[in-house]
Amino acid sequence: MIRFESVTKRYGETIGIEGVSFEVPDRSFYVVTGPTGAGKTTTLNLTSGVLKPEEGDIYFDGERVNDISPRKRDVAFAFQDFILYPNMNVFDNIAFPLRSSLRNVDRDTIQAKVEQVAGALSITSHLKKNPSQLSGGEMQRVGIARALVREPNAFLMDEPLSNLDAKIREELRAELKRLQSEMDQTFLYATPDKTEAFSIAEEILLINDGKIIQHGKPLEVYNDPQTLFVATYLSQPEANLFQGYVSDGRLELTEVESTSSIPEDLLQTLLSSNTQDVIVAVYPEDLAIEMNSSKNKEGGIELNAKVETSRFMGASQVVDISCGELSLKSVSSLDLNLERGSEVRVTFKLDEAYFFDDGDQSRLC
Amino acid sequence: MAQVELEDLTKSFGDLVAVDHIDLAIKDGEIFVLLGPSGCGKTTTLRMIAGLETPDCGDIFIDRQKVNELSTRERDIAMMFQLPTVYPHLSVHDNISFPLRTQGYDQNLIEERVDQAAAILELTPQLNERASKLSGGKKQAVALARSIVREPQVFLMDEPTTALDAKLGDRLQKRLKIMHEDLNATVIYVTHDQMEALNLADRVAVMYQGEIFQVDSPTQIYAQPRNLFVANFMGSPGMNFLDCTIDGEGTIHFHGFDLTLPQDFNQNLNLEHLTDHKLIFGLRPENIQLTKGASDEASSDNLVPGKVDLLEPLGTETIVHVQLGEEIVKVQKEATFTAQPGDAVACGLVSPNLTLFDRESEQTIY
Numbered sequence: 001m002i003r004f005e006s007v008t009k010r011y012g013e014t015i016g017i018e019g020v021s022f023e024v025p026d027r028s029f030y031v032v033t034g035p036t037g038a039g040k041t042t043t044l045n046l047t048s049g050v051l052k053p054e055e056g057d058i059y060f061d062g063e064r065v066n067d068i069s070p071r072k073r074d075v076a077f078a079f080q081d082f083i084l085y086p087n088m089n090v091f092d093n094i095a096f097p098l099r100s101s102l103r104n105v106d107r108d109t110i111q112a113k114v115e116q117v118a119g120a121l122s123i124t125s126h127l128k129k130n131p132s133q134l135s136g137g138e139m140q141r142v143g144i145a146r147a148l149v150r151e152p153n154a155f156l157m158d159e160p161l162s163n164l165d166a167k168i169r170e171e172l173r174a175e176l177k178r179l180q181s182e183m184d185q186t187f188l189y190a191t192p193d194k195t196e197a198f199s200i201a202e203e204i205l206l207i208n209d210g211k212i213i214q215h216g217k218p219l220e221v222y223n224d225p226q227t228l229f230v231a232t233y234l235s236q237p238e239a240n241l242f243q244g245y246v247s248d249g250r251l252e253l254t255e256v257e258s259t260s261s262i263p264e265d266l267l268q269t270l271l272s273s274n275t276q277d278v279i280v281a282v283y284p285e286d287l288a289i290e291m292n293s294s295k296n297k298e299g300g301i302e303l304n305a306k307v308e309t310s311r312f313m314g315a316s317q318v319v320d321i322s323c324g325e326l327s328l329k330s331v332s333s334l335d336l337n338l339e340r341g342s343e344v345r346v347t348f349k350l351d352e353a354y355f356f357d358d359g360d361q362s363r364l365c
Numbered sequence: 366m367a368q369v370e371l372e373d374l375t376k377s378f379g380d381l382v383a384v385d386h387i388d389l390a391i392k393d394g395e396i397f398v399l400l401g402p403s404g405c406g407k408t409t410t411l412r413m414i415a416g417l418e419t420p421d422c423g424d425i426f427i428d429r430q431k432v433n434e435l436s437t438r439e440r441d442i443a444m445m446f447q448l449p450t451v452y453p454h455l456s457v458h459d460n461i462s463f464p465l466r467t468q469g470y471d472q473n474l475i476e477e478r479v480d481q482a483a484a485i486l487e488l489t490p491q492l493n494e495r496a497s498k499l500s501g502g503k504k505q506a507v508a509l510a511r512s513i514v515r516e517p518q519v520f521l522m523d524e525p526t527t528a529l530d531a532k533l534g535d536r537l538q539k540r541l542k543i544m545h546e547d548l549n550a551t552v553i554y555v556t557h558d559q560m561e562a563l564n565l566a567d568r569v570a571v572m573y574q575g576e577i578f579q580v581d582s583p584t585q586i587y588a589q590p591r592n593l594f595v596a597n598f599m600g601s602p603g604m605n606f607l608d609c610t611i612d613g614e615g616t617i618h619f620h621g622f623d624l625t626l627p628q629d630f631n632q633n634l635n636l637e638h639l640t641d642h643k644l645i646f647g648l649r650p651e652n653i654q655l656t657k658g659a660s661d662e663a664s665s666d667n668l669v670p671g672k673v674d675l676l677e678p679l680g681t682e683t684i685v686h687v688q689l690g691e692e693i694v695k696v697q698k699e700a701t702f703t704a705q706p707g708d709a710v711a712c713g714l715v716s717p718n719l720t721l722f723d724r725e726s727e728q729t730i731y
Contacts, residue, residue, distance in 0.1 A: 036530070135403065135404065166557060167557070170602060198679045198680055199679060218678055236535075283681075312564060312584060313563060314599070318564070320539050340546055
């Protein structure tokens with residue numbers, strides 16, 4: 001088990017991570033996510049021992065490892081850009097870490113291990129090839145296989161799929177998840193990609209500007225965002241945001257000039273927080289498009305809007321809608337035939353929306 | 366604006382045939398996407414249209430004029446690349462007006478065009494900012510605005526959203542689509558991302574190993590892929606494929622299960638000819654009906670029993686990988702679906718949207 005306790009690392013004036021505490025459960029697939037510069041790579045490098053924390057402690061299985069060298073920590077690292085040894089064939093590239101003088105691994109074991117990981121990553125037929133004969137996706141598989149061939153304390157992966165084509169990325173992420181569960185090992189994995197994080201993670205750690213914003217199971221975080229940043233970062237397409245003003249038990253959405261009553265339980269929470277200026281976030285899949293006006297149900301918002309454009313997604317479509325000055329997005333079924341400029345109604349339920357304090361952007365309800 | 370035609374276009378680099386005798390007719394005013402994996406020849410094709418590569422053979426026509434011998438500048442095109450090219454020390458306004466000023470346009474016309482382009486690309490508030498201060502997405506928008514003001518005949522774009530994060534890429538796509546609708550411009554757009562192709566395109570050409578496999582609208586390519594490669598490449602996740610055979614009654618045999626085909630298949634397929642032929646049965650993840658729990662009479666209802674292999678909860682939906690015998694199929698379920706690996710499930714595999722392929726030629730049969 002890997003544990004960070006109030007770990008801080010700066011690069012001169014710049015914060016790498018600050019006061020970060022988390023625990024990676026044994027044999028779990030744990031994903032650190034957040035935008036570029038959030039501190040993901042710093043977190044991984046502190047775990048491997050390439051970087052030393054300035055404050056705080058790092059533990060492996062209860063043992064403090066701050067002063068233990070990377071080699072002795074025994075973690076395997078996979079990167080975005082692998083460098084394969086060009087003069088070795090694929091087999092020898094994968095076997096390389098096992099042939100280290102530090103590890104006395106016999107020839108038969110090496111053979112068996114390489115074949116096992118190559119099989120798992122579907123590169124068995126390439127074992128005799130030279131790296132120069134491989135495509136980018138195949139090279140990345142070899143690089144991952146080289147990291148997986150050992151049995152270290154943990155596998156650290158820093159955006160290993162980021163440089164690959166979308167299609168290969170999608171296939172490899174499921175393979176990695178399958179591999180992790182078969183190998184029953186601890187994976188600590190960094191990616192800025194929300195879909196990738198959700199797809200593979202048992203738990204995610206969302207960081208930004210070097211600080212932890214929220215952690216937990218992906219869907220729990222998605223459905224219970226604690227700050228506005230969480231709701232916008234994890235939604236794809238991005239969540240719709242409305243400025244709101246609460247008074248006399250009613251909610252006014254100021255940009256779209258809509259006023260409606262607030263369901264009782266929401267109202268109680270809002271009143272107790274003493275906040276009047278709110279931001280209401282609605283995920284695109286919770287924003288429905290209707291061609292005709294519907295009966296305004298309790299706790300529902302209905303707005304007049306205009307279709308800007310729609311984008312085919314295969315099983316669904318993303319519709320960009322303008323509502324006054326606001327640009328909104330809805331994920332809808334394909335049976336709606338929407339032309340640019342069509343007048344439509346967009347609706348959402350207040351109890352499916354998330355309310356944030358307009359000041360500190362924390363979640364109210 | 367103009368149409369672009371490619372005839373028998375070919376380009377090799379040493380032994381590698383990058384583009385292999387392709388023909389394309391890109392219509393005036395459409396967003397045409399060249400889609401395919403890395404190394405398929407899409408960028409080489411775009412660079413030949415731009416005049417940055419010389420074809421080994423074949424002709425390129427822009428607005429019915431053969432342009433093979435014309436320089437890039439003479440072809441009247443605008444190009445956009447993966448990394449935005451802006452003049453960092455200039456303001457957004459001066460970046461956008463640059464091509465007009467260098468060609469000595471009238472000041473009033475320059476201001477009019479800059480204002481128009483900035484409005485389309487939502488850059489009006491930033492017009493006086495320095496370009497170096499902008500985010501990657503805004504820089505790409507500036508590059509796009511700069512190419513709009515020239516009113517070129519054709520826009521050529523090589524993965525302009527790849528270097529942006531997902532949200533900025535999404536915004537640029539939306540702006541591009543609206544710009545296209547406003548200007549009715551001819552846009553040729555290269556990407557490896559099939560979702561982006563579906564999102565943006567009026568028509569898509571799927572390329573692989575220098576060849577064009579299919580040219581169609583996104584909805585047609587998605588619903589009626591011409592071969593296995595296209596079927597797998599389009600869609601996220603791609604289509605599921607199961608090895609099968611068919612008998613004279615129109616019954617599909619797959620891993621010891623029998624499935625009855627929808628009526629129109631029976632009517633349209635030459636079953637006699639296909640009997641015992643090696644086939645592949647293709648189904649999109651959203652067209653598989655997944656129910657929880659084991660079923661005793663599974664195969665009688667076109668239901669095949671399986672067990673959950675893994676789940677990908679993506680927030681908006683959940684992708685369930687289900688093991689059916691030796692095969693794994695991916696099923697798209699609503700975000701609220703929950704299950705554990707190993708749970709028994711049943712898959713309804715017969716849908717009007719299924720596709721049959723020939724296993725040998727990998728071509729679509731029906």
